[in-house]
Amino acid sequence: MRASDGDRDKIASVLREHYAQGRLTTEEFDERLEQLYTSKTYGELAVLTSDLPDVDLRRLPETPSRAPERTKADKKKDAQSKGLAAAWAAWATASGVNWMIWLIIGITGDFPYPWPLWVMGPWGVVLLVTTIAGGQARDRNRDRKR
Template sequence: MAAGPNTRASDGDRDKVASVLREHYAQGRLTVEEFDERLEQLYTSRTYGELATLTSDLPDVDLQGLSNASSRLSERGGRPGGHQASHRALKSVWAVWAVASGINWMVWFIVGATDGFDFPYPWPLWVMGPWGVMLLLTTVVTGLGRDRNP
């Protein structure tokens, strides 16, 4: 028996549509805002008709080829632009902080070494301290530093 638009959809059906939306987002057919909006609608949809409206303006996607990719995405923790992109951005900011701190400490060391190893006040702490505290708070509050896999 064919499922009509008023037939209730399962979680598996919603996951398939989420895979289609992820693929269209990855291909640039959806903006981040559109993708997020459609995902919100997706997980509140109850029927096949509601699911069909989410992809009605998008070309068909072969779900057989996406099944492995979508399962890997869900294992790693979500949609392609959400948590993973934020996690990468946070790692980049921490890397910039580490490089800037290292350069400041190197300058401090060179100044002290060229002055007969009479090292000045450790001023790099004032550069790296407040910046590091803000990064740490951002990491802890947003939870982006935690691994989502058990």
């Protein structure tokens, strides 16, 4: 029966474990890994572990995937996105409050100079630059990983 990439990954983790425990020398480990990735059937995989204790190909645990690494990166991106969203929400709230004050002053008399623009303008520009720069940095990081 033909072996899958997942099966080869399981055997690779078993070989790493036995190498770490000192059952395999560096040369044996390297040879077995080379043979492992050229193996096509379960029989060929079984030969690689036949002299090692407690290796049952049908009962091997799943190898840890690389998903946790991505999850950490995703969590970091989510945290950055949430922080940026919170900054925009604070900007919108402060801008809204300032415009309401300006509107109340204007309704009770003549409308003054639109001073809330001086509050929301520079802050908004800084947030906009941060948002754009953060997106470009994430794009560069994603391109490096490829």
